[in-house]
Amino acid sequence: MKYTYVTTYPYTIKTYPYTIKEFLIMNLQEFKYDFENKLKDKIHFDLQEFHYLPYAFGHGILAYRINGYNYKFIYDGRDRDNTLLCERSSRHEKYANSNWYKQFEQIGMVLTDTQIQLIIADNKS
Numbered sequence: 001m002k003y004t005y006v007t008t009y010p011y012t013i014k015t016y017p018y019t020i021k022e023f024l025i026m027n028l029q030e031f032k033y034d035f036e037n038k039l040k041d042k043i044h045f046d047l048q049e050f051h052y053l054p055y056a057f058g059h060g061i062l063a064y065r066i067n068g069y070n071y072k073f074i075y076d077g078r079d080r081d082n083t084l085l086c087e088r089s090s091r092h093e094k095y096a097n098s099n100w101y102k103q104f105e106q107i108g109m110v111l112t113d114t115q116i117q118l119i120i121a122d123n124k125s
Contacts, residue, residue, distance in 0.1 A: 028052045028060035028075050031084075031109045035062075035073075038116050043067065048095050068092045071119065072100060075109065084109050086119075 029052060039045055048070065049063035057077040064071045070089035075082075085105045089098035104115060 027054065027058050028062065028109075031073070031075070032062055035111060038111070039066075039120075042116075043120050063095065065095070066119065070095050070098050071103070082107050082109065086115075 032050065036045070043066060046065040047063075048065050049061060049072075051062075052058075052060040058075065059077060060075050062073040062075075068091045070093065072087045072089075074085045074087070076085075077083075083105065084107075086103040087100040088103045089095075089100060093099065103118070
């Protein structure tokens with residue numbers, strides 16, 4: 001079943017193909033668990049950083065090393081925007097010195113199979 005989410009800024013209406021429970025209740029810890037379960041049989045990954053602030057709008061940062069690339073997920077739940085940003089480094093950069101490139105940004109915390117395949121395809125060599 002698809003649900004419609006209306007944002008107040010920039011006044012758009014979007015429809016998402018996942019349940020209202022997944023959209024409203026998932027926090028960063030559940031996102032981490034879900035993301036790792038989707039990747040564990042497909043590709044090797046290492047957790048680099050995990051900061052979760054449940055009392056600060058659920059804000060958090062989650063970083064992984066996946067086959068030479070660093071991936072950073074930044075979640076901002078302020079003002080009910082529920083924005084998830086995914087950034088990627090160049091290959092074989094050290095995590096602390098990485099230059100970050102935006103992979104995708106979305107509302108909500110459920111990654112689609114297409115987004116998971118994008119991460120895996122970028123790293124198959």
